Amino acid sequence: MTEAEEKRAYRFKGRVAMVTGAASGIGRATALGFAVEGADLAICDINEGGLRALSAEITALGRRCHLGRVDVSKKAEAFAFVEAAAAALGPIDILVNNAGTGQFQPFAMMEDDEYDRVMDINVRSIFNFSRAVLPSMMDRDYGRIVNITSIMSVIAGQGQSVYNTSKGAAKMMTQGMAVDLSGYNINVNAVGPGMVHTGLTRNLLGDAASAAEFEEKIPKRRIGVPDDIAAGVLFLCSDAASYVHGETLFIDGGMLCAR
Numbered sequence: 001m002t003e004a005e006e007k008r009a010y011r012f013k014g015r016v017a018m019v020t021g022a023a024s025g026i027g028r029a030t031a032l033g034f035a036v037e038g039a040d041l042a043i044c045d046i047n048e049g050g051l052r053a054l055s056a057e058i059t060a061l062g063r064r065c066h067l068g069r070v071d072v073s074k075k076a077e078a079f080a081f082v083e084a085a086a087a088a089l090g091p092i093d094i095l096v097n098n099a100g101t102g103q104f105q106p107f108a109m110m111e112d113d114e115y116d117r118v119m120d121i122n123v124r125s126i127f128n129f130s131r132a133v134l135p136s137m138m139d140r141d142y143g144r145i146v147n148i149t150s151i152m153s154v155i156a157g158q159g160q161s162v163y164n165t166s167k168g169a170a171k172m173m174t175q176g177m178a179v180d181l182s183g184y185n186i187n188v189n190a191v192g193p194g195m196v197h198t199g200l201t202r203n204l205l206g207d208a209a210s211a212a213e214f215e216e217k218i219p220k221r222r223i224g225v226p227d228d229i230a231a232g233v234l235f236l237c238s239d240a241a242s243y244v245h246g247e248t249l250f251i252d253g254g255m256l257c258a259r
Ligand SMILES: NC(=O)c1ccc[n+]([C@@H]2O[C@H](COP(=O)([O-])OP(=O)(O)OC[C@H]3O[C@@H](n4cnc5c(N)ncnc54)[C@H](O)[C@@H]3O)[C@@H](O)[C@H]2O)c1
Pocket: 020, 021, 022, 023, 024, 025, 026, 027, 044, 045, 046, 047, 050, 070, 071, 072, 073, 098, 099, 100, 101, 121, 148, 149, 150, 151, 192, 193, 194, 195, 196, 197, 198, 199, 200, 201
């Protein structure tokens, strides 16, 4: 392999990437994508078994991996994890705020606790982790942050009003952070998935008939897979995207443009 080919194949060699909610779905595919392309990984989740399985795959690729059982909605846990990961691997270059949850009660019946749970996991987590990594990124004048939002940040769904609210807030937090950090070589962007086969959509897409019904509404005529989303995250963290800032890249098989 020539030097140029090696640089292209290992776009993230020497970088430390942190992925929240990495134990399954989009977070897992993203973490593995970074590892394949040369990065060391800091991975956290509340699912420790999933983290251990992923960590084994990352280290088998020859990368270093630091894992932690972390509730992303808790500030102290987020800050402690960032500190421990930096001590183990070096400062964090890339942060993917991926951990997220769905909404389980309709708006009119929603309890305060459920509102707080959705908003804390989907929005406060971004606030927590981004503040924890930014001082070092600002000192070193390098950073890439990608927040996983959703097409539901710009369209409303039945029974999804608070999920919509959380993803809309995450989209605006991305834009606000991008403006605040102008002057630094720190890019902040979002990826907004459409419908993707993961733990989050397992019930919704449970049987073949439900999946087929969704596929009818997707111009690409298929449900996405986690790697479809990971590819966009990796692009936004690569040098090729150095002029992409404050943007949301929707990866949805054309769902938004068909509405
Ligand atoms: N799957 C889709 O169709 C879809 C569509 C749009 C957006 N998204 C977003 O993609 C992101 C990833 O979700 P996914 O689809 O891969 O689902 P997933 O359920 O497979 O993965 C989410 C991960 O987040 C973790 N998590 C949940 N709460 C946490 C907490 N408090 N602290 C730490 N970890 C926590 C879960 O344990 C899980 O491993 C989410 O932000 C989700 O909103 C998914």
